[in-house]
Amino acid sequence: MAKVSIGMLGWRFDEENILDEDGEFLPLEEMPPNDRERIVRLGSIYNAPCNACWLIHGDGNIDDCNTAQYVYGEPLSEVLLCEAHEPDFVYWFREDGGSEYRGTEEFEDAFYEWFLDGNRAPDGYEGMEYVETDPDDLPKPPEVDSEEYSELEGDDVSDRVGLTDEEIAESGVDFGSEYPGGR
Ligand SMILES: [Zn+2]
Numbered sequence: 014m015a016k017v018s019i020g021m022l023g024w025r026f027d028e029e030n031i032l033d034e035d036g037e038f039l040p041l042e043e044m045p046p047n048d049r050e051r052i053v054r055l056g057s058i059y060n061a062p063c064n065a066c067w068l069i070h071g072d073g074n075i076d077d078c079n080t081a082q083y084v085y086g087e088p089l090s091e092v093l094l095c096e097a098h099e100p101d102f103v104y105w106f107r108e109d110g111g112s113e114y115r116g117t118e119e120f121e122d123a124f125y126e127w128f129l130d131g132n133r134a135p136d137g138y139e140g141m142e143y144v145e146t147d148p149d150d151l152p153k154p155p156e157v158d159s160e161e162y163s164e165l166e167g168d169d170v171s172d173r174v175g176l177t178d179e180e181i182a183e184s185g186v187d188f189g190s191e192y193p194g195g196r
Contacts, residue, residue: 020059020154021093022143023084024051038155041162053162054088055154064121065098068128082148083140088165090121103141104134 015028030048033039041049062078070077079095085102086092094102105111105127114120 018143018148018151019052020055020148020151021082021084022141022148022151024055026051036152041155041157050088050165052154053157053165054091055084056157057165058084058091058093059154061093063095063098064093064125065101065128066095068125086120087116090118092121092124100134100138100140101128101132104138105132 016025017028017032018025019031026048030045031039031052038052041053044052058081061081062075063081066078067075079097081093081095083094083096083099083102084091085094085106092102102111102124105124109127109132111124111127114123
């Protein structure tokens, strides 16, 4: 099955789970729950500032933040990164304890703490390698305008409703095969 990324590199989807044979998005209700959740979430985080840039510049200097082009983690505890900061995240995940937080709600905060403590990847450290090299060429996420999905438009982990434990467990398995440090 072909894998595709939508809008940002990082999260990947089985093409047939989210697109019809003409390459158009399937209706959201026809997507598997984990994919649907990520597609909806992508609609909210697409073109958002890089989280690492934001930790450096803050809301007061939001214009100095690069647009995020990579997304890792689970919806609502995801980490958004620009090209410059993606290697820092991958280094944290692979080499400096980040993988312990795989699939947990602390994932995002743990990376922030690490970054705020001044940790960075060594010079020249390569992030993930992608076949699709230019995130600007990826299809844009669909516009989602539905109250049904409003919980995915916020940014509070405690708003994580609509996910069963089973779905979280499943997404954890998926995470292992798709993310840095995956087995
Ligand atoms: Zn950045």
